[in-house]
Amino acid sequence: MTEEIPLAKPEIGAREEELALEVLRSGRLSLGPVGERFERDFAAWLGVEDAVAVSSGTAALHLGVRALGWGCGDEVLTSPFSFVASANCLLYEGARPVFCDIDPITLNLDPAAVEAAAGERSAGILPVHIFGFPAAMAELEAIAAQRGLGILEDACEALGAVDAEGRRVGTHGNLATFAFYANKQLTTGEGGMIVPPDSAVAAQLRSERNQGRAADMGWLDHGGLGFNYRLSDLAAALGVAQIEKLDEMLAARDAVAARYEAGLAGVESVTTLPVSRGAERRSWFVYVVRLAEEIDRDATIASLARQGIASKAYLPCIHLFPHLRELGYTEGQFPVAEAAAAHSLALPFFPAMTESQVSRVCEALAGSIR
Numbered sequence: 001m002t003e004e005i006p007l008a009k010p011e012i013g014a015r016e017e018e019l020a021l022e023v024l025r026s027g028r029l030s031l032g033p034v035g036e037r038f039e040r041d042f043a044a045w046l047g048v049e050d051a052v053a054v055s056s057g058t059a060a061l062h063l064g065v066r067a068l069g070w071g072c073g074d075e076v077l078t079s080p081f082s083f084v085a086s087a088n089c090l091l092y093e094g095a096r097p098v099f100c101d102i103d104p105i106t107l108n109l110d111p112a113a114v115e116a117a118a119g120e121r122s123a124g125i126l127p128v129h130i131f132g133f134p135a136a137m138a139e140l141e142a143i144a145a146q147r148g149l150g151i152l153e154d155a156c157e158a159l160g161a162v163d164a165e166g167r168r169v170g171t172h173g174n175l176a177t178f179a180f181y182a183n184k185q186l187t188t189g190e191g192g193m194i195v196p197p198d199s200a201v202a203a204q205l206r207s208e209r210n211q212g213r214a215a216d217m218g219w220l221d222h223g224g225l226g227f228n229y230r231l232s233d234l235a236a237a238l239g240v241a242q243i244e245k246l247d248e249m250l251a252a253r254d255a256v257a258a259r260y261e262a263g264l265a266g267v268e269s270v271t272t273l274p275v276s277r278g279a280e281r282r283s284w285f286v287y288v289v290r291l292a293e294e295i296d297r298d299a300t301i302a303s304l305a306r307q308g309i310a311s312k313a314y315l316p317c318i319h320l321f322p323h324l325r326e327l328g329y330t331e332g333q334f335p336v337a338e339a340a341a342a343h344s345l346a347l348p349f350f351p352a353m354t355e356s357q358v359s360r361v362c363e364a365l366a367g368s369i370r
């Protein structure tokens with residue numbers, strides 16, 4: 001029987017088991033010392049002062065929107081080529097996502113499109129470092145500074161990416177969010193992290209993730225509106241173990257991506273995504289290729305599936321989902337994003353992927369496209 005090759009696979013080993021077991025035996029399943037350790041280890045690895053752990057990347061984005069004070073009547077400039085949470089987090093607070101087209105190479109927000117769409121009601125920019133490629137932060141920060149806009153970085157797919165200035169994504173002093181779902185560079189099963197710009201925002205985030213309780217309040221005291229966006233200590237234990245081997249896992253992802261790049265080099269009708277366009281470096285999250293326009297993507301996916309290889313149309317444009325069409329968005333408004341969405345295909349990608357698995361996928365893909 002042919003071995004199935006999944007789209008993603010987490011790296012869970014003995015260390016994750018050991019730390020998870022310690023939490024189980026400790027009896028402190030939430031708001032315990034391991035959660036705090038995960039925050040400290042994450043901040044130290046990233047090179048920032050502080051980090052606030054939450055239950056998901058979506059929760060991180062939601063609290064980020066609230067920390068920036070974006071709400072009814074505010075417009076936020078953002079990418080239509082993203083995962084839906086980066087627009088939904090604005091809707092949760094009554095703010096309006098104003099989509100701007102993307103750059104055809106980086107697939108990130110095109111600063112010129114942001115500049116063109118900015119207006120009276122603009123309150124901020126929400127760049128997404130899509131597929132782990134650093135967004136054009138210097139240009140976006142210049143626009144934000146000139147217009148007095150806030151910035152919330154969606155770095156949910158970009159842990160470990162390095163920008164053109166040589167800084168890790170999420171370390172610019174903006175509010176930045178990360179996500180730890182099972183296919184991410186670092187996983188806690190479900191989970192997220194917010195990098196706050198200062199200690200006052202950090203305290204607000206810690207209170208809002210915990211039903212509005214301040215650090216010195218009892219369980220039934222609430223200083224304001226809050227949510228249950230806590231990350232359990234069991235999940236945090238996985239995070240602590242994952243950080244210990246994060247450099248290794250990122251290097252393994254780089255190696256798998258390089259193998260794909262070599263394996264697909266001669267395959268007609270398939271274009272790979274760049275690791276860099278200049279000085280920046282992508283952190284490989286998914287391995288997405290672009291098929292030529294005339295290729296039938298659905299037939300390609302079906303053919304790969306028959307050979308035991310998972311693949312996925314990746315990503316659909318956000319502005320075309322029903323709840324965003326209700327805001328007036330339609331087809332044809334963002335041609336670069338829509339073309340990327342129409343022809344992109346995610347292939348199996350995970351750190352433990354072997355050379356022979358990558359070769360099998362490349363050969364199957366070459367034989368499947370028509």
Ligand SMILES: Cc1ncc(COP(=O)(O)O)c(C=O)c1O
Nearest residue numbers: 056057058083085156157179181
């Ligand atoms: C770009 C982006 N934003 C936000 C999220 C939301 O993260 P989560 O699924 O942890 O809520 C994801 C996760 O898939 C993502 O890829």
